[in-house]
Amino acid sequence: MDSLILYLFSSLSLGGLYALMTLGLVVVYGILRLINFAYGELVMVTGYGLLVFGNTEMVWPLVAFLSIGVAIVVAVLMERIAFRPVRFSSPSTMLITSFAISTLLQNIALLAVSPRPQAVRLPSFFVESVTVGDLRFRVVDIAALVVSIAALVILSILVRRTIIGIALRAAADDFTMTRLLGVRANQIIAVAFAISGFLAGIVALFWVGRSSLVEPAIGLQPVLIAFIASVVGGMENLKGAVLGGYLLGFLTVGLQTWLPQAMLDYRNAVLFAIVIVLLLLRPEGLIQPVYSRQRR
Secondary structure, three states, X not given: OHHHHHHHHHHHHHHHHHHHHHHHHHHHHHHHOOOOOOHHHHHHHHHHHHHHHHOOOOOHXXXXXXXXXHHHHHHXXXXXXXXXXXXXXXXXXXXXXXXXXXXXXXXXXXXXXXXXXXXXXXXXXXXXXXXXXXXXXXXXXXXXXHHHHHHHHHHHHHHHHOHHHHHHHHXXXXXXXXXXOOOOHHHHHHHHHHHHHHHHHHHHHHHXXXXXXXXXXXXXXXXXXXXXXXXXXXXXXXXXXXXXXXXHXXXXXXXXXXXXXXXHHHHHHHHHHHHHHHHHHOOOOOOOOOOHHHHO
């Protein structure tokens, strides 16, 4: 029973972060049909924000707040400078642009900072634990669980109860009709990128916190996880993104926990094999798209 409780707790904690990663990718894809592979670099710039601001006298909550702000600004600038000029080009052009941005930002980090991993100042709760009965929980995992659930709730309220959220959903449903009804396309797309940057910033706090190190390629794994989870859950649906993120979290922790010791080195291969089977059974994702454009 103790092992099951720890498994559920760890899976929910990791799955929440995976869900936030996936939402950051899907919220942009829903409007532009763009898989933004430069999304991982938003995690990177947040990490370097933690590095730069952490070397000052500022308290860590302010450091985290400013670092997330850097990710939001970079995401909006990314849309304005790189994606807006090619918005009406072919999907392949948009995809190549995202790879170009990713490479550019990584090289800026290589030249401006260092190719070597840099140590980041983190608060003590990243290494502390609490004991409840016979169970021992890491404080950072509790924080990740609480923050991810809070972010998902806030995003859900934003999407369902606010004018901006309604406009985002309408744009994801039929972008052309939304523009004809008077919604400003540039504003909605900028908001989508800002949300993407905000979610990447939150994820980066805990992703960097796992090792206390940041490097130019730190965003590669998060963007791959987000892409895989979004495909499994359904690229056309925010609920599918959340489901895919949590499912991938449960699978990752489960394989780490219960695979025989001799097979631990092959856990990624086993994970991808499970993903392939899921896609063979449900090629459109676990949750089918409900947008009107899919019914035409």
